[in-house]
Amino acid sequence: MKASELFFPTLREVPSEAEVLSHQLLLRAGFIRKATAGVYSYLPLANRVLKKIMSIVREEMDRAGGQEVILPIVQPAELWKKSGRWEVYGDEMFRLKDRHNRDFALGPTHEEIITTLVDADVHSYRHLPLLLYQIQNKYRDEIRPRFGLMRGREFIMKDLYSFDIDEEGLDISYHKMYAAYNRIFQGLKLQYRVVEADSGAIGGNESHEFMVLAENGEAEIVYCENCDYGANTEKAVCFLEESKAEEEQLEREKVHTPGQRTIQDLLDYMSIPKEKQIKTLIYYADEELVAAIVRGDRELNEIKFKNVLGCNQLFMADEAAVKQLCGAGFGSLGPVGMPLKSYVDLEVSQMKNFACGANEDDYHFINVNLGRDFTPAGINDIRNAVAGDSCPVCSAPLYSMRGIEVGHIFKLGTKYSEAMEANFLDQKGKERPMVMGCYGIGISRTMAAAVEQSADENGIVWPLPITPxxxxxxxxxxxxxxxxxxxxxxxxxxxxxxxxxxxxxxxxxxxxxxxxxxxxxxxxxxxxxxxxxxxxxxxxxxxxxxxxxxxxxxxxxxxxxxxxxxxxxx
RNA sequence: CGGGGCGUGGCGCAGCUUGGUAGCGCGUCUGAUUUGGGAUCAGAAGGCCGCAGGUUCAAAUCCUGUCGCCCCGACCA
Incomplete structure (x- = not known):
């Protein structure tokens, strides 16, 4: 290719809209141009990189028994209504109407379409397993598209769907994909880690994320250097170690703490270390107000908490409502005498003589003890994992790092096959729902992740397998x-x-x-x-x-x- | 959605407080001299100052509305 004929408009200066390295460099080096927020044109150089990524992905998908198809982007609302996701998906789905005023969506994902497709033409165990995949644009009207290609509203994705006769079959398909994904990201010469992902929402099913390690990653992961364990911070299981020295319970005291609202304030004011404080967060679980209690320096994990509660909606209560119910505003809340159900983090169950708000403005209790001073509605793992926590597998201390999620594999089970009535006849002539899995790779995001991971002050340093x-x-x-x-x-x-x-x-x-x-x-x-x-x-x-x-x-x-x-x- | 910031030639910005009809650097085009890490000189093109309304003799500048873009996201109890 002659440079004189190649369309690669490079920029000397960093466009003001780009904050993150990959975004800046892809713009400056003439790989991408923005059409609107979260939507980009790929110029010739980017196209070459994307094609290479796709061809590595294709090769591994084909090797694992996948067959490539092209599914519609424009999808009728009926399919989504059938699965129940027309309502559930909410504002993230691009919706449109045709000239007859019928509802359509731009595909954010393709479970509905593919399940319907397979249902129509596969009726026998003889034709399973079936692994179908495609590489094309996905549409998600993200709350906040950002960082260029990292989180776009239109992006290129490889998605494969597996259909099996039973759980064992799904296991095989899943592990094929797991292995294929490892080969893909190794082949792309990216530094990555596989981490366990949330399985709560669908229940008991396996799921893994493939995270490219990068400072600008949107997710934080914890991992163990001693064993293979790795997990998204918000999904990581917090393992409770045996409690150490028994500490004697002291007399509870109420102390005047004027103007002290935050954990740090209390530390400064009364020299109570964060490990000796708890914080009480009030949430609406659907309609009901509930309290979550974690150690002062920890973060509540809303996903875990939601799973514990089994509610549909979880959001933080406003201060006015809290004040009315508990008698105190944020900053002076505590579980003692709390009129709400309170849920305590596992870690708190081992704490002794801790401090908390007294549900009276400007007052705190010290030397509070669980069981003696209050009784929680539940004791569960509801906090975010952090570096230094014990590995749930081998107890070694965990490390943390940021990552970009470039791949995600998921056992779906029969969720969609049941909703869409994708059944088959087994050997005994009995009708059963197909057992499904889905497996995605963000192709365009992978390109950005590669730049994020491999660049210097002069520009991009492409890994050889995907260099334009x-x-x-x-x-x-x-x-x-x-x-x-x-x-x-x-x-x-x-x-x-x-x-x-x-x-x-x-x-x-x-x-x-x-x-x-x-x-x-x-x-x-x-x-x-x-x-x-x-x-x-x-x-x-x-x-x-x-x-x-x-x-x-x-x-x-x-x-x-x-x-x-x-x-x-x- | 809430908070913050920004919309001025292709890119990066100044001008706006104190209204008087747009400027700088880079890029682009022409010519000359150059040619080993983003050349120099001379000339030139290119802007409904995001859009709409209002105030005014006069609006990039003041007011109202609107659209778009970027960043942050209860981390505190």
Whole structure:
């Protein structure tokens, strides 16, 4: 490809709209342009990267027995009403009407469509298992699209759906996908971790997320270095260790704490450490007000709490309502004498002589003890895990890190097959619902994640498997015939050898070409300049290397091929 | 949805307080001189100042409304 003909509008300055590294670089290097919030055009370089990601994904999906299809983006409301998700999905679904005023949605996901499709034409155990997948745009009207491709409203996704005759079959399909996903992310040369994901909503089913490690990741994960355990922070099980030294229960006291509202205030005012405080959070669980109690320095995990309560809606109560019911505003709340059902975090059940609000403005209790001073409605794991917690598998201390969720695999069971009546006849002629799984990879997000993980101050550093081009040839002076001749003949040679090559034939100064080559992240750069050329040599430089190496003209292509081969092994 | 910020040539910004009809840097085009890490000089093109209404002799600037974009998201009890 000639750089003079390639559409890659690079920018010198960071567009003001981009805050995050991958967003900035993809814009600056001319990979993407925004159409509207969360919706992007992919320019030629991005297209090449996406195609490579897709082809790696395809290869593994096919190898695992998947068959590619293309499902409709425009989906009739009836299907969604049948599954019950027309209402449940809420504002996140793009909805539209046709000329007859019939309701449609732009597909945010494809369980309804594919289950209906399979139901219509698969009726026998003989035709199962069946693994169907597609790669295409998904539409989700996110509350807050952000970070460029990281969370878009239109994005490219690979989604595969498995249909099996029973749970054992699903296990097999699931593990095939699990293995395929590992091969994919290894093949993409990304640093990632597999973590356990929430299984609460559907109940007892397995689910894993594939997280690319990156500072700008939206999710926090905890993981164990001693064993394989890893989990999304909000999903990680908090493991309760045996309580240590028994502490004697002290007399409860009420203390005047004027103006002290926060945990930190109390610490400053009365030197009560956070580990000796609890906080009381009041929530609406559907209609009912309930209290959640966690250690002062912990975060309540709303997902866990919701699962414990088994309610549909959970949101924080407003201060006015709380004051009316409990007699005190935020900051002076506590479980002692609380007129609401209170749910205590596991960890709190081991605390002794702690401090909490007295349900009277500007008063706190100290030396409060569970059981003696109040009785909770439940004791459960309802806080977020943090680094330093014990691994629930092997008890080693957990570490934490941020990650970008690029893949998610899920055992669905019969949720959709029952709703959509996707049944089959088993060996005994009995009708049973198919057992399903779904498996997604964010293709466009993966591209952003790769940039997030692999870039320096000069620009993107593409991992070899997904680089838009492998080599860029830079003649230092495009007006110099000798250089250009050498450049063109190398270019032709590389093309013959099947190397993906850009030749920077633009009439620009060397500096501009170097800057652009670095910015767009091509792994190898060949520089053809007057000095080395005199000795029939060119410079070959890795994007990541500081200095080039000199290579004689007649062996450049073999040297380049060797270098690429070595790089692909790293 | 709530909070904050921003909309001025392709990009980054100034001007707005104190109204007088738009400016800087980069980019683009032409020519010349240059050519190893974002050249120099000379010339040029390009802007309904997001949109709509209002105030005024006069609005980028003041007022009202509206649309769009970006960031943050109870972390405190």
């Amino acid at each position: 081009f492998e080599v860029i040839i830079v003649p230092v002076n495009s007006k110099n015939e000798e250089q250009m001749q050498a450049a063109w003949s190398l270019y032709e040679e590389f093309k013959q050898e099947g190397l993906e090559t850009i030749i920077d034939d633009r009439d620009e100064r060397a500096g501009v070409k170097f800057k652009d080559a670095d910015l767009i992240g091509i792994p190898l750069r060949i520089t053809i300049g007057p000095r080395s050329l005199q000795e029939k040599q060119v410079e070959v430089k890795k994007r990541t290397a500081k200095d080039p190496e000199l290579v004689p003209l007649d062996v450049v292509s073999s040297r380049v091929k060797l270098m690429l081969k070595e790089m692909s092994k790293q």
